[in-house]
Amino acid sequence: MYRATPELKFMFTAAMRASNAVVGVTGEGAGDARALSEANVGFAMGMGGCDAAKDHADIIMMDD
Numbered sequence: 001m002y003r004a005t006p007e008l009k010f011m012f013t014a015a016m017r018a019s020n021a022v023v024g025v026t027g028e029g030a031g032d033a034r035a036l037s038e039a040n041v042g043f044a045m046g047m048g049g050c051d052a053a054k055d056h057a058d059i060i061m062m063d064d
Helices: 006-018 030-038 051-056
Strands: 024-027 041-045 059-061
Touching: 006 024, 006 030, 024 030, 030 041, 030 051, 041 051
Parallel strands: 024 041, 041 059
Antiparallel strands: none
16 A cells, blocks of 8 residues: 555455454554554564564564
């Protein structure tokens, strides 16, 4: 969901999880933190990402 608001990203992720889908989310900004937490697997960008995204991700990609 490129260029969606943080709230829409979270709502979409939560809806997909509620339908028993396996969800992966990538993010790098503070607005992505809720969706990263809600996903089955959250991927954050390590070099260019903010700390909030990294704190809520399961996997941090060290080479963006």
